[in-house]
Amino acid sequence: MSGVAERAAAAALRVDLQIIADMIPEGARVLDVGCEDGALLAHLVRGKNVDGRGVELSQAGVNVCVSNGLSVIQGDADTDLGGYPSDVFDFVVLSQTLQATRDPKGVLADLVRIGRRAVVSFPNFGHWRVRWHLLTRGRMPVTRHLTYQWYDTPNIHFCTILDFLALCGEIGVEIERGLALDEVGRVQPYSAVGRRANLMAAQAMFVLRRR
Amino acid sequence: MSVSSGGPAAAPAMRNGLAPAWGDLPGHRVEFGRDRPFRLDSGVELGPFTVAYQTYGRLNADKSNAILVCHALTGDQYVAETHPVTGKPGWWEMLVGPGQVVDTERWFVICANVLGGCLGTSGPRDIDPATGQPWGLSFPVITIADMVRSQKLLIEHLGIEKLFCVIGGSMGGMQVLQWATSYPDRVFSAVPIATAARHSAQNIAFHEVGRQAIMADPDWCGGDYLQQGRRPGAGLAVARMAAHITYLSEAALHRKFGRALQDRTGLSYGFDADFQVESYLRHQGSTFVERFDANSYLYITRAMDYFDIAAEHGGVLANAFRGSPTRFCLFSFTSDWLFPTSESRAVVHALNAAAANVSFVEIDSDKGHDAFLLDEPEFHATLRGFLAGCADHWSRGR
Numbered sequence: 200m201s202g203v204a205e206r207a208a209a210a211a212l213r214v215d216l217q218i219i220a221d222m223i224p225e226g227a228r229v230l231d232v233g234c235e236d237g238a239l240l241a242h243l244v245r246g247k248n249v250d251g252r253g254v255e256l257s258q259a260g261v262n263v264c265v266s267n268g269l270s271v272i273q274g275d276a277d278t279d280l281g282g283y284p285s286d287v288f289d290f291v292v293l294s295q296t297l298q299a300t301r302d303p304k305g306v307l308a309d310l311v312r313i314g315r316r317a318v319v320s321f322p323n324f325g326h327w328r329v330r331w332h333l334l335t336r337g338r339m340p341v342t343r344h345l346t347y348q349w350y351d352t353p354n355i356h357f358c359t360i361l362d363f364l365a366l367c368g369e370i371g372v373e374i375e376r377g378l379a380l381d382e383v384g385r386v387q388p389y390s391a392v393g394r395r396a397n398l399m400a401a402q403a404m405f406v407l408r409r410r
Numbered sequence: 411m412s413v414s415s416g417g418p419a420a421a422p423a424m425r426n427g428l429a430p431a432w433g434d435l436p437g438h439r440v441e442f443g444r445d446r447p448f449r450l451d452s453g454v455e456l457g458p459f460t461v462a463y464q465t466y467g468r469l470n471a472d473k474s475n476a477i478l479v480c481h482a483l484t485g486d487q488y489v490a491e492t493h494p495v496t497g498k499p500g501w502w503e504m505l506v507g508p509g510q511v512v513d514t515e516r517w518f519v520i521c522a523n524v525l526g527g528c529l530g531t532s533g534p535r536d537i538d539p540a541t542g543q544p545w546g547l548s549f550p551v552i553t554i555a556d557m558v559r560s561q562k563l564l565i566e567h568l569g570i571e572k573l574f575c576v577i578g579g580s581m582g583g584m585q586v587l588q589w590a591t592s593y594p595d596r597v598f599s600a601v602p603i604a605t606a607a608r609h610s611a612q613n614i615a616f617h618e619v620g621r622q623a624i625m626a627d628p629d630w631c632g633g634d635y636l637q638q639g640r641r642p643g644a645g646l647a648v649a650r651m652a653a654h655i656t657y658l659s660e661a662a663l664h665r666k667f668g669r670a671l672q673d674r675t676g677l678s679y680g681f682d683a684d685f686q687v688e689s690y691l692r693h694q695g696s697t698f699v700e701r702f703d704a705n706s707y708l709y710i711t712r713a714m715d716y717f718d719i720a721a722e723h724g725g726v727l728a729n730a731f732r733g734s735p736t737r738f739c740l741f742s743f744t745s746d747w748l749f750p751t752s753e754s755r756a757v758v759h760a761l762n763a764a765a766a767n768v769s770f771v772e773i774d775s776d777k778g779h780d781a782f783l784l785d786e787p788e789f790h791a792t793l794r795g796f797l798a799g800c801a802d803h804w805s806r807g808r
Contacts, residue, residue, distance in 0.1 A: 250767075258772060265739065265769045265792045268799020272758050272770035282728075282759040 212242055214384035218404060219292055219318050222376075223249065227289040230254070230314065232276050233296035237264035244269065252288075254279055277301045280309035288314040295402075297321045298354040304366060311372050311409040320380070320404035325359030325397040344382045344401055360397045367407065376406040435530050436494050437464045437487060442563045451716075454550035458539075461564050462530020463487050463522035466506065467514035469568070474804070476570045477512060478561065479521040480578030480585035483653075483710055484702060486529040487521045490514065495529075495701045504785055511794045517574065524585075525560045526552045526710050528703035535636065535703045546705060547633035554581070554717045558588040565596070572596050574804060575797065579603035579782035580749065581710070584717050587757070590738070591719055591730040599737040599800040601793065604746050604782045606753035607727055607760070608718035613748060616656055617711040620649030624704045633705055646704040647695030654694045659745035659778035663687060720760075727756065728763035737803065739769040739796040741789060743781040769796060 212220060216239045223229060225247050231240050234253030237260075243249035253271035255261045264271035272279070276293065277300050291314030293306070298321050300306045310317035322344055323329075332340035339349040347354065358366070360379075367374060377391030379400035389395050391403050442448060443457025450456055464487040469476060479489050479502065490506040492499060506512040506519055523531035526549070534549035541548075565573065576589045576597050583605025590600040609617075624630055627645025631638045655663075667687040671677075674684065683689040723729035738761055742754040751772050761768040773789045775781040782789070 252767070258774060261769075261771050262788055262792050265771055265799075266795030268795055268802055270737065270767050270769050272762070272768060273772050274755075274758075274770075279759070279762070282763045284763060284765055287765045 212238060215294065215320055215380065215402070215404065216242070218378065218380075218384065218386065219294065219320075220247075222318060222406065223247065223290050226250070228287070229290045229292065230283075230288045231292045231294075232280065232310070233293060234264060234269075234271060235260050237267055237269045237271060239292065239294070240264065240269050240271070241267060275300075276306045276309075280306065280313060283309075283313040285312050286315055289316065290314055291317045293317065293319045295320055295322070298357050300356065303356045303358075304370060307366065307372060307407075308370055311407055315408060316375065317407045318404065319407060320402060321358070321363065322354075322402050323360050323397065323400050324357040325361060326401050327398050328401070330398075360391065360400065360403050361394070363403070363405070364392060367405075371410045372407050373410045374405055375408055378404045380404060435462065437462055437530065439463075439530060440564060440567055442560065442567075448560070448563075450550050450556045451553040452551050456532070456550055459525070459532035459560070460530065460536075461522050461525075461532075461560055463520060463564060464489065464491070465521075466490050466519040467517055469518040469570070473568075473570050474572070474574060475516065475518050476565070476568070476573050477517045477519050477575045477577060478565065478573050478589070479506065479512070479519055480561075480576065480582035480589075481521060481524065482578070482580040482582045483714065484650075484698070484707075485582070486527065487523045488529075489519065489521045493701075496697070501783060504783075505790065505793075511790045511797070512577070520564070520568070522561055522564055524557045524581075524710065524713075526557070526706060526713065528706040531560075533703065534633075534705035534709055544636040546636065547708075549705070549709065551712055551716075552709060553713050554584045554588050555592065555722075557713065558585050558592060561585070561589075562593060562596070572598055575599045575601060575800065577601040577603070578605075580605055580779065581714050583749075584609075584714065587719055588717075590734065590736045591722075594734045594736055597736045598804055599739070599797075601739050601741070601796070602754075602757065603741045604743055604749045604754075604779055606749050607720060607730075607757050609714050609716075610753070613656075614715045616653065616748075617715055619652050621708050621711060623648040623652070624708060627704075630704060633708075635704070641699070642704045643696075643699040646699045646702065646707060647692075649704075649707060650698040650702075651691040651695045654691060656748045657778055657780045659747065659776055661745060661776040662778050662780075665776070666690075727760035731761050731764035731766045734761075734764060734766045737767045737769075737800055739771070739793070741770075741782070741793070742772045743775045743777070743779070743786075743789075744772060745776045746779040746781065748779040 228250045231253045234255050240251040240253050244251045254274045256275045261273045291310045297303050329340040379387040379391040379396040380402040382401040439462050441458050443459050447455035447457040485501050488500050489502045490500040508515050523529045526533045528535045534545045538545045576586045578586045583602035586600050586602040590597050624645040627642035629640040630642035635641050670686045672686045672689040678684050719730050720727040740754045742751040758770045771792050
């Protein structure tokens with residue numbers, strides 16, 4: 200067994216990744232789109248005997264993953280999901296990446312097509328801090344959670360929780376479960392699908408399936 | 411199985427100024443196709459024929475640690491030892507050996523000279539038993555699938571049910587893909603490097619230039635040069651020079667040579683090798699003809715040209731990989747324009763479409779296609795990790 204992967208599996212997962220990991224049952228087939236250094240995949244493969252695959256844009260990330268014995272390809276959500284057959288995974292994970300895709304609508308449709316369930320998390324642009332920043336300063340928001348300037352951000356398709364829910368409705372995606380999260384990914388006690396979450400939640404995570 | 415790898419030796423006697431007769435070369439040999447003729451893709455039956463191969467390391471008791479290395483167009487079975495003809499290090503010593511990425515302390519490594527080759531496995535340079543003369547152009551045209559079928563006979567001969575890994579670059583990568591699609595249950599993991607599922611029009615074009623250079627040499631004698639006691643050295647050298655350019659990159663050539671002059675301070679205003687790059691290519695050409703047979707070059711380039719896995723599967727590459735249990739890891743190199751990343755990516759997409767288990771890494775390198783033979787730490791580290799991961803899955807039985 201690869202020592203690095205073991206260490207990765209043993210190390211504490213980022214809070215939001217731990218939430219995803221807890222949703223995924225033993226032995227599931229999982230595709231992690233934008234898997235970064237493979238922390239979630241390693242955790243699932245080693246700890247839950249998951250058949251895990253990954254897609255990652257950065258070469259450095261892919262190399263780390265493959266070096267650790269994970270099955271990961273270099274690619275991205277926009278160009279590399281279309282080729283997968285339908286219903287081939289139990290779960291497809293897209294963590295904090297939807298807002299960086301060129302075609303979020305197409306990506307979302309692909310996620311629920313190739314996975315029987317999709318787990319999608321994203322920063323909520325409707326959060327009060329973002330609104331306050333824009334209202335008081337009249338400049339594009341730069342917060343602790345959204346650190347980029349408008350000209351160098353990879354996040355080209357920001358949305359609010361309500362925007363996201365509207366898109367899901369439009370393309371026939373059913374919300375199976377929703378979680379409102381704070382800036383560091385802790386679960387908040389209120390519903391993720393209402394106006395309160397749209398104002399108060401820094402991020403949201405949804406489990407989706409096609410209707 | 412205990413294995414002698416025919417250690418480094420002084421170059422054996424040369425025959426016709428070419429590579430030594432196979433009887434003089436170190437290593438293992440096995441004959442096939444005597445009882446049952448070996449049917450080639452062309453429909454011709456070949457037999458008996460010889461496969462020459464080398465092994466490194468030790469096959470374990472349950473024969474579960476075998477790695478088949480497939481060599482490229484002008485490679486051979488001397489992967490990890492001093493070459494018996496050239497006296498140079500083995501072509502993949504950087505990767506294969508004790509403590510290396512493909513660790514021969516752990517794995518039993520097999521490499522066979524390809525069918526049609528000229529270093530011991532039957533090819534056009536050998537004697538046609540029917541005539542007592544060298545085959546020359548009467549040797550049947552062979553394909554990558556024929557090469558792989560002959561390797562399968564070798565693996566069965568060695569009593570190996572399933573290969574832990576089949577690995578190779580360029581034409582070696584084509585053989586890896588052929589193995590994985592022809593015999594998926596016999597290949598636990600597959601590493602096709604800097605390769606493609608079909609030979610592109612541009613690559614066929616380059617091969618045709620090489621073949622025409624050989625056939626335009628008057629010493630080629632319509633392919634009968636061995637009988638005539640001649641050899642088409644000039645033609646084969648030009649073929650090698652043209653091909654060698656495709657193995658490098660503009661950046662690598664510029665870095666290595668620029669416009670530097672060879673042993674002179676000014677231009678000669680003639681057609682000597684004024685530039686270092688010319689001198690280098692001429693050297694590549696002249697050393698190549700010492701170790702390679704011109705007709706073999708024709709046959710093996712043809713085998714690559716004919717390679718098209720999708721064509722065997724209704725034109726849909728993904729169909730070739732349906733239900734594949736093999737774990738794949740593909741590598742490409744950013745500056746490789748002979749087998750560019752797009753070719754590897756096409757294979758990756760087909761594997762995804764078949765829901766196969768695949769990893770894919772593009773390595774940043776300016777060394778062109780040859781990068782797979784060179785010191786590329788990122789490539790080596792990633793491959794090491796992939797093999798370790800596969801060994802882990804093998805031991806867990808999935």
